[in-house]
Amino acid sequence: MKALNKFLTVVCVMLVAQYSIAQNIAGSAHDFSPETWNASGEICIVCHTPHNAITSSDAPLWNHELTTQTFTLYSSPTLDATMAQPTGSSKLCLSCHDGTVALENFGGTTGGTNFVTGNALVGIDISDDHPISFTYDAALATTDGGLFDPSTASSGLGGTINDDLLLAGQLQCASCHDVHNGAGIAFLLRMNNAASNLCLTCHNK
DSSP, rough: OOOHHHHHHHHHHHHHHHHHHHHTTTTTTTTOOOOOOOTOOOOTTTTSSSSOTTTTTTTTTTTTOOOHHHOOOOOOOTTOOOOOOOOOHHHHHHHHHHHSSSSTBBTTTOOOOOOOGGGGOOSSSSSOOOOSSSEHHHHHHHSSSSBTTTTTOOTTTBHHHHTOOOOEEEEEEHHHHHHTOTOOOOOSSOOOGGGTTTTTHBBOO
């Protein structure tokens, strides 16, 4: 009986958390519930599913077709990080924002015709965007000289850079953007970037 009660408590907590997330997404740039190509009208289904998830994904219960593109990466003579093809959550983001995978390609559907356009389109040439999917550690901060050590407290988020912004020690799209719109800030930012506050959380300038 104790085990059952514990299980039911965990389930209830998860349901409340999911409801809260859905409430944050509602009305944001990631609310696809009113789109004609989303016949279910559900908020979460475009990215997540409770059944038959894509097991090769780095996200829980992933439901959206993954991009297979090879991207042109950021490069600079002053770049000290080691770059590689997008991984983790960044690959998930690019599975819509690269413009090659249709928005409605979820739940096993392929061959959709609705693609990200306008300012939301990143494309497959990401050489002019902030570098992603690289390891941000103390060694990189020391070599670069213009980055804070990731053990440094992050301004405005409560923990360290590593705790609040990095995913498995790497900088990803989700380091700066919260796809679930938790903070309710324009462009799905994790914190307000007035006076470059978000940028200056990592960059020691």
